[in-house]
Amino acid sequence: MEEKKGRFAVTRRGFLGTLGAGAVVAVATTSGLATGAGKETAMTDPEEMTRIKLRINGKVHRLLVEPRWSLLFVLREVIGLTAAKEGCGRGECGACTVLIDSVPRYACLTLAVEAEGTEIVTPEGLMEGESLGPVQQAFLEHDAFQCGYCTSGQVMAVEGLLRSRPDPSLDEIRKGLSGNLCRCGAYTHIFEAAKRAARLKGGSR
Amino acid sequence: MKQEDRDIYYTKGLSIPETPEPGKEPEPWGKTNVIGKARPRIDAYERVSGAAIYPSDVLMAHTLYGAVLRCPHPHAVVKKVDTKKAEAMPGVRSVISASTPGADLRWPYSKEMSAKLFDPHCRFEGEAVAAVAAETPYQAMDALAAIHVEYEVKPFVVDERKALEPGAPPVHEGGNRVGKKNLYERGDIEKGFAQADVVLEQTYRTECELHTPLELHGCVAHWDGDQLVIHESTQGVYAVQARVAQVLGLPLSKVRVIGHYMGGGFGSKLQASKYTIIASILARKTGRPVKLFLTREETYLCVGNRPPANMKLKAGVKKDGTLTALDFSCSGTGGAYPAGGTSLVDWLVRDLYTCPNVRTEAADIFINAGPARPFRAPGHPQGAWALEQMLDALAVALNMDPVELRLKNIPTYSQAREGNPPYTTTGLKECLEEGARAFRWKETKQEIDNTPREGHVRRGVGMASCLWVVGGGGPPSTVIVKLFSDGSVNLNMGASDIGTGTKTVMAMVVSEELGVKPDMIQIEHADTGTTQYATPSGGSKTVPTEAPAVRSAAIHVKQQLLKLAGEDLGVDPSDLRFQGDAIASRTDGSKMIEVKQLSGLKKRGVVVGVGYRGPNPQGKVVNPFAAQFCEVEVNTRTGEVRLLRFLGANESGRVMDRLTFDNQVYGGITMGVGLAMTEFRVLDRNTGKMVNKNWHDYKLPTALDVPPEMVSLPIEFRDTEANNTGAKGLGEPVTIPTAAAIANAVYHATGVRVTDTPINPYRLSAIFAERFKEV
Numbered sequence: 001m002e003e004k005k006g007r008f009a010v011t012r013r014g015f016l017g018t019l020g021a022g023a024v025v026a027v028a029t030t031s032g033l034a035t036g037a038g039k040e041t042a043m044t045d046p047e048e049m050t051r052i053k054l055r056i057n058g059k060v061h062r063l064l065v066e067p068r069w070s071l072l073f074v075l076r077e078v079i080g081l082t083a084a085k086e087g088c089g090r091g092e093c094g095a096c097t098v099l100i101d102s103v104p105r106y107a108c109l110t111l112a113v114e115a116e117g118t119e120i121v122t123p124e125g126l127m128e129g130e131s132l133g134p135v136q137q138a139f140l141e142h143d144a145f146q147c148g149y150c151t152s153g154q155v156m157a158v159e160g161l162l163r164s165r166p167d168p169s170l171d172e173i174r175k176g177l178s179g180n181l182c183r184c185g186a187y188t189h190i191f192e193a194a195k196r197a198a199r200l201k202g203g204s205r
Numbered sequence: 206m207k208q209e210d211r212d213i214y215y216t217k218g219l220s221i222p223e224t225p226e227p228g229k230e231p232e233p234w235g236k237t238n239v240i241g242k243a244r245p246r247i248d249a250y251e252r253v254s255g256a257a258i259y260p261s262d263v264l265m266a267h268t269l270y271g272a273v274l275r276c277p278h279p280h281a282v283v284k285k286v287d288t289k290k291a292e293a294m295p296g297v298r299s300v301i302s303a304s305t306p307g308a309d310l311r312w313p314y315s316k317e318m319s320a321k322l323f324d325p326h327c328r329f330e331g332e333a334v335a336a337v338a339a340e341t342p343y344q345a346m347d348a349l350a351a352i353h354v355e356y357e358v359k360p361f362v363v364d365e366r367k368a369l370e371p372g373a374p375p376v377h378e379g380g381n382r383v384g385k386k387n388l389y390e391r392g393d394i395e396k397g398f399a400q401a402d403v404v405l406e407q408t409y410r411t412e413c414e415l416h417t418p419l420e421l422h423g424c425v426a427h428w429d430g431d432q433l434v435i436h437e438s439t440q441g442v443y444a445v446q447a448r449v450a451q452v453l454g455l456p457l458s459k460v461r462v463i464g465h466y467m468g469g470g471f472g473s474k475l476q477a478s479k480y481t482i483i484a485s486i487l488a489r490k491t492g493r494p495v496k497l498f499l500t501r502e503e504t505y506l507c508v509g510n511r512p513p514a515n516m517k518l519k520a521g522v523k524k525d526g527t528l529t530a531l532d533f534s535c536s537g538t539g540g541a542y543p544a545g546g547t548s549l550v551d552w553l554v555r556d557l558y559t560c561p562n563v564r565t566e567a568a569d570i571f572i573n574a575g576p577a578r579p580f581r582a583p584g585h586p587q588g589a590w591a592l593e594q595m596l597d598a599l600a601v602a603l604n605m606d607p608v609e610l611r612l613k614n615i616p617t618y619s620q621a622r623e624g625n626p627p628y629t630t631t632g633l634k635e636c637l638e639e640g641a642r643a644f645r646w647k648e649t650k651q652e653i654d655n656t657p658r659e660g661h662v663r664r665g666v667g668m669a670s671c672l673w674v675v676g677g678g679g680p681p682s683t684v685i686v687k688l689f690s691d692g693s694v695n696l697n698m699g700a701s702d703i704g705t706g707t708k709t710v711m712a713m714v715v716s717e718e719l720g721v722k723p724d725m726i727q728i729e730h731a732d733t734g735t736t737q738y739a740t741p742s743g744g745s746k747t748v749p750t751e752a753p754a755v756r757s758a759a760i761h762v763k764q765q766l767l768k769l770a771g772e773d774l775g776v777d778p779s780d781l782r783f784q785g786d787a788i789a790s791r792t793d794g795s796k797m798i799e800v801k802q803l804s805g806l807k808k809r810g811v812v813v814g815v816g817y818r819g820p821n822p823q824g825k826v827v828n829p830f831a832a833q834f835c836e837v838e839v840n841t842r843t844g845e846v847r848l849l850r851f852l853g854a855n856e857s858g859r860v861m862d863r864l865t866f867d868n869q870v871y872g873g874i875t876m877g878v879g880l881a882m883t884e885f886r887v888l889d890r891n892t893g894k895m896v897n898k899n900w901h902d903y904k905l906p907t908a909l910d911v912p913p914e915m916v917s918l919p920i921e922f923r924d925t926e927a928n929n930t931g932a933k934g935l936g937e938p939v940t941i942p943t944a945a946a947i948a949n950a951v952y953h954a955t956g957v958r959v960t961d962t963p964i965n966p967y968r969l970s971a972i973f974a975e976r977f978k979e980v
Contacts, residue, residue, distance in 0.1 A: 068343060077342075082262035083255020085468070087419045088501040092900035095419055123255040132254055140249040143864040146872055147704030148252030149419040149468025155253060170913060177908040181900060183419050183469050184704050185875025187908050188915045189868055 052116045056081065057125030065112045072096045072107035075122060083123035083152045087181070094180035097153035097160075098122050104160035104179075123152040126159060134200035135159045135193075144193035146184030153180045158194045162201055168194070213692045214786040215239075216720035221783050224763040230819075231760055233925045234859075239716045239723065240930075241921075243863040246709040247723055248702070252466075259466045260438040261498050263425045269298055269338040271487050271497030272345035273480060274352050275506065276327035276334050279573035279893030280361035280374065283325040286335055287353040294351060296344035299490045301483070302335035302352075308486055310452055312479055314542035314576060318377075322452075322482055327356075328376055328541035329575050330894050331506025333479050338487040338495050361573040363888040365538035365546075366515060368570045376541050376571035383543050383569035389555060390564045391620065397530025397562030401521025403602045404530075409518065409591040410961040411944070412885035414511040415504075415903060416580055420468020422508045423498030426484035433485055434461045434734075438498075439477075440470040440703050441741020446733045448477035453485060461734040470703055471876075472579035473509040475741045505898035509578025510886065512537040512546045514587035518554065522599045526613035528560040533591070536568040544577040546570060549584025552674050553592050553941075555621035557633075558614035563621075573893055579743060581873075582673060582937035586880055586944055593669035593945035594960065597952065606650075607949070608641045611670055611832075619826045626826050629677075629926040630933075632856025636832035636920050637670060640854030643918050644668075644834040653953070661842045664849075665954025669942035670832035676857070676934030677827025677927055678749030682818035683737040686715060686758040688766070690810050692786060692800045693725045696758075699739030700751045701731040705936055706865030707747050711755045713862060714930065718759035720783065745829065745934025748861060750818055753928040758816025765812050769805035773798050819928070827927045829857040830920075831938040833874065835912070837950040844969030846951060848878065850914035851943075858924040858933035870917035870939045877943020878906045882964050 049064040054071075056079070065074055072089075075081045075098070087095035089108050096107040099121040126133035132140060135158050145151040154177060161168055161176035168176065173194045182190065219238050225231045234240060251257035276283070288300040301308045303323035310322040320326070323333055335352050339345040360374035367373060368381040375381060398404055424437035433455065439445050442462040450460045467474065484497035499508070514537045521530040533554040539546030547567035554565055600607035615634050618627040641647065650666050685697040696715055702708045708730060712723045730736055739751065763783065770788035771778040774796045781788050788803075790796035806812055821827060832854045838847040853870040860866050883904040887897045897903045924931045944962065952958045957972055 066341070066343065069341075073342070076262070077264070080264055081255075082258065082264070085259070085419070086261065086421065086498075087468075088900055090501070090899070092501070093419060127254055132250065136253040139253045140245050143245060143249070143706075143868050145249075145252055145704075146706075146868060147419065147467065147469040148257060149259060151252055152255050174908045174913075181419065181905050181907060183417060183471070183876075183905060184868075185872035185906065185911070186868055187875060187906075187911045188871040190908070 050113055052113055054112065054115055054120060055118070056120045057122060063112070067111070067113050069112045070108050071110040071112045071115045074112040075107060081122050081124055085149055085152055087150065093150065094157065095150050095153040097156040097180060099156060099160050102160065102163045104157045123155055126155065135162070135197040138193040138197035138200055142189045142193040142196060144186055144189040146186050150180060150182045154182065154190055158197055161194070162198055166201065167198055213722060213725045214720045215722045216785045221720040222718060223782065224760060224767060226779065227764050231756065231929055233923060233931055234717065237717055239713045241860050241863060244709065244713060244723065245864065246706055247712045247728065248708055257466045259420055259468055260424060260436040260464060261420055263436045263496070265425065265427060265494040268425070268494045268496050269340065269487070269491055270342040270345045271336060271338045271484050271495045272342065272349050273333050273483060273503070274335040274349045274354070275503060276330060276332045276356070278327065278356055278358050279330045279363055280359040281327050281356040282359065283327065283334055283354060284357055285355040288335065290353070291337060291348040291351040294344065294348050296340035297337060297348045298340070299338040299487050300335065300348065300352070301486055301490065307489070310482065312452065315544065318542055322479060329506070329573050331503060331575055333483065336483045336487060338491055361893040363572050363574055363893045364890065365513065365536060365570040365572050368572050376573055381571040383539065383546060383571055387547065387567040389551065389621070392562030394530050394532055394562045394564045398521045400523065400529045402524045403599060404519065404521045405595065405598055405602060406517070406519040407595060407598065407960060409516045409594065411514045411587045411590050411880065412962045413513040414580060414880055414884045415886060416471045416473035416509060417504060417900065417905065418469030418471055418473065421498045421501065422474065422478060422480065422504055424481050424484050425494055425496045426481065426488045427494035428488055432459050432461060434463070435481060435485070436463050437481060438467045438474060439464045440467065440474045440701050440743055442701065442731050442733050443699055443738055444475060444741045445477040445481060449481055449485065452482050463734070464701055464731045467701060467703060471581045472583070472743055475579060475743045478508060501900070502898045505895055505903065507575045509580065510575065511580035512539055512577045514547070514550050516550070516587070516591040518591045518595050520595050520599060522603065524603065526603060526605055526610045528558055528614050530562040531560050533565040536570060538570045538572045538574070539577040540574045541571060542576045545583065546577060547584070549674060550588045552584060552621070553588040553671060556619055557592065557672055558611065559616045559620070560614065574888060581876060582941050585671065585673065585937070585941040586877065589669060589671055589941050589945045590948065590962065593942060594948050594958065597667070597949040598958065606647070607668060608637050608646060611637055622826060624824070626824050629822060629825050629827050630856070630858065630922040630924045631830055632920045632922050633670060633672065633830040636830055636854040636856050639920060640832045640834055640852060640918055643854070643916065644852045646834055649836060661840060663839050663841060663954040664836065665839065665950045665952070666834065666836045667946045667948065667950025667953055668832060668834045669945035669949060671938055671941035672828045672830045673745055673934060673938040673941065674828065676745040676749070676829040676937065677821055678746035678934065679821045680818040682739055682750050682754040684751065684754040684758045684816045685737060686755070686762050686814040686816070688762050688812040690801065690806055692721065694719060694721050695727045695729060696755065697729045697736050698751060698755065699731060699733070699736040700747055701742045703742045705747065705869060706862055707742060707751065709865060710748055710861045711751060714752050714755045715759050718756055719762065720786065745937040748932050749827070749928055749934055752861065752930040752932055754816040754818040756816065756929050758814040760814070761816060762812050762814030765814065766800060766803065766806070769803045770798055773804055822926045825926060827933055829855065829933045829935060829938045831855045831942060833942045833946045835946050835950050837947065837954055839951055839954040841955060841973050844966035844973060846882065846964060846969070848912035848947070851912045852916040852918060853939060854918040854920055855935060855938060856920040856922055857935040857938065858922055858927055859931040860919045860921050861932050866919060866935065867917040869935050871915050873936070873939025874915065874943050875906050875911050877940045878910060878947070881944035881947040881962060883910065885963050
């Protein structure tokens with residue numbers, strides 16, 4: 001496994017060593033990988049906190065985190081940015097979608113320590129002061145939600161889609177949103193909002 | 206803010222409805238200014254910006270995180286719980302179990318049956334055994350893993366079809382039947398079948414479906430001295446308050462439940478759950494707020510489901526399409542405690558179509574699985590799956606169009622209710638006729654029928670219709686409308702907005718009556734501490750229950766304003782009426798005063814209007830009706846079904862907000878697609894455990910599964926009898942016929958009738974393979 005130093009505060013191998021007690025047991029039982037890593041890196045006390053800097057919505061946050069904490073937990077419960085939601089905590093629903101370096105990612109499957117050195121954008125970061133961003137505005141106009149709980153994630157998925165494809169077709173929109181569940185079933189309005197958002201952002205369709 | 210944005214009234218040049226004299230009912234609205242328009246939601250900004258604080262977003266200083274240890278077995282007795290190790294773990298502040306003082310409480314599972322909060326006899330996988338509170342959710346999970354429980358594992362039964370067999374392990378002493386069979390009969394069923402030209406009989410099954418709203422079930426609980434404050438993701442704050450107060454033995458005034466926003470419930474959040482009590486005990490023990498939200502996995506086990514239904518339907522029809530007899534039986538299960546396992550499954554058979562001879566029976570059975578809870582139109586989509594497929598089969602047998610067959614059997618009164626009361630309105634005929642026209646039903650069907658069936662991709666159309674047993678709403682509801690001294694308004698109501706747009710619709714009602722812009726209405730709702738009593742939001746009854754009370758409260762404000770104006774102008778209030786943002790004499794044009802200039806209003810600072818929901822019309826039934834049409838493409842090699850388009854025609858009385866109306870229709874269809882095609886609980890027969898308790902293996906319809914073309918066709922009736930707004934319920938009828946319509950379309954496309962859900966590639970390819978073998 002090649003290590004990327006610099007981008008992550010801890011190396012991948014170092015990171016294995018800093019996992020919490022539960023995870024270490026799991027790692028230790030999986031043959032070669034753990035024995036190799038274990039010899040080179042000292043085990044870290046699961047209580048030991050790691051110092052990281054996260055760049056969120058253009059602002060740097062200095063944080064002390066447990067290595068096992070998810071980015072979602074840190075955003076919501078530590079920093080208090082609660083727009084990104086937890087629907088499952090394990091990469092099934094997309095309610096926690098944020099942009100990491102402009103790509104929609106599940107914050108529940110991203111460790112906070114892993115997100116260091118990246119540019120993180122949450123729904124709060126799409127606001128222009130107190131005004132809604134174009135994707136949010138399009139969701140408002142088209143009633144592209146019901147209960148609103150998946151909405152933050154849907155908005156981020158559309159934002160990410162439009163950053164890579166400013167002028168998506170309906171098929172591309174459907175695929176771009178297929179990682180975000182909406183139990184209320186507001187998809188039809190979400191598709192309309194995505195098209196409208198593309199226009200608001202300057203696409204042509 | 207621009208000046209026009211600051212204007213409180215929109216009424217320049219427009220009139221608002223006449224004000225009835227005190228004690229008199231208002232006239233139905235004529236031409237409306239606000240109601241019926243496509244209006245974005247009043248709280249859309251909060252929801253799309255992320256500013257809305259859902260219960261799971263509540264962050265209080267010094268909060269602990271709660272977690273519940275659950276029984277991993279479908280049936281076991283807890284022999285010993287050792288919490289010592291967990292208690293000593295870092296960050297752990299409290300561990301509670303059955304032996305903890307204060308935790309020995311009764312939990313009422315139903316009217317007839319209760320268990321303990323931590324009951325040693327665990328009758329389903331996921332029953333609560335112990336709980337912890339810790340500084341972080343991670344530490345709470347670590348602590349759960351360190352609690353050692355000794356279980357005596359008992360024999361279990363998780364398939365209701367086997368639970369009545371001799372020797373089946375009993376879930377409770379006294380066997381696995383939940384009470385007696387539920388029987389219904391009218392006319393003479395045998396005579397009915399004797400009169401029929403065609404008689405068909407078929408068995409059907411729908412699988413168990415899970416609600417899984419996006420926001421996890423849970424709450425944040427804390428104590429202010431002896432007052433318990435709970436932020437709960439709920440459909441009804443007053444329902445939670447009542448249950449928590451009952452279980453903890455507290456006066457209602459000591460339990461405050463707040464639920465301003467909530468991330469979906471679909472029936473699973475109509476009631477309190479054990480976790481609310483557990484969080485409250487943990488908060489009491491630690492003296493700190495406790496945030497306790499279930500994991501996704503837990504929500505599959507212990508917060509309800511739509512029970513599976515095993516159905517048999519025999520139907521008789523004359524050559525001309527007149528139904529002569531319906532004989533229906535079903536069995537189902539509400540799980541390990543009485544929870545309406547077959548509730549309302551037979552209602553459509555009893556009441557949707559004119560039929561003089563009907564017999565139904567329903568058997569509810571215990572199994573070792575989590576108790577059911579109401580799920581969007583309880584019983585109805587299951588019953589529709591059987592009845593609407595049967596109607597389709599009868600139409601084929603008669604060589605009659607299925608729309609025509611239904612049109613032959615439209616009732617104007619409820620046959621299943623005592624005294625056969627008439628419906629206030631029944632738009633079933635119009636839903637069928639206008640829906641078929643808008644869908645181009647006949648043309649599309651003919652075109653498909655006239656095209657040679659070649660290749661492995663087959664196209665088909667299908668349709669189904671329904672009514673919803675309630676949806677008229679009714680008392681009680683109390684609403685307060687406060688008019689501030691500048692004429693702007695506060696609306697105070699207890700109802701929850703579960704995502705259907707309740708707040709928006711209610712603001713539109715106030716706006717319609719008072720002429721105040723919807724944006725100028727502040728809404729305070731869903732808080733037992735500060736808002737009025739309301740029943741939970743469910744049963745498609747929130748709009749028809751709350752909107753009339755809101756209208757009455759707004760009218761009460763107007764009546765008082767007219768009286769104040771009368772005092773200022775020296776005329777009798779009956780001579781006065783509203784004109785824009787002013788009140789003027791009908792007879793003397795010089796006598797006019799702006800609302801905000803009223804001296805009585807200035808002196809008091811506020812005018813308070815109170816509205817109550819009046820009774821429903823006597824001797825009448827208020828039900829919504831619907832029909833759905835769809836077109837599918839079936840790949841007979843892979844068993845894949847592609848939904849090409851869907852149309853939902855809904856008669857729900859007056860359309861209140863066209864935007865949220867359409868949204869409900871699309872959402873209901875989407876949920877119906879889940880029942881038809883993707884969703885089913887799998888309980889392993891060897892272990893009794895649920896094996897697909899996550900969204901990967903229990904699949905909800907995604908953006909790729911919904912039809913690219915969806916049409917909502919409101920059939921708008923002015924129901925002047927239903928209530929003073931003329932609106933009926935919508936949120937449930939929109940999902941009832943969907944699954945059956947898809948099954949009928951698959952039949953039209955392939956000649957294969959899929960009588961068991963789900964219609965997925967696995968099942969279809971097996972059926973096609975079998976069929977191919979026969980040829």
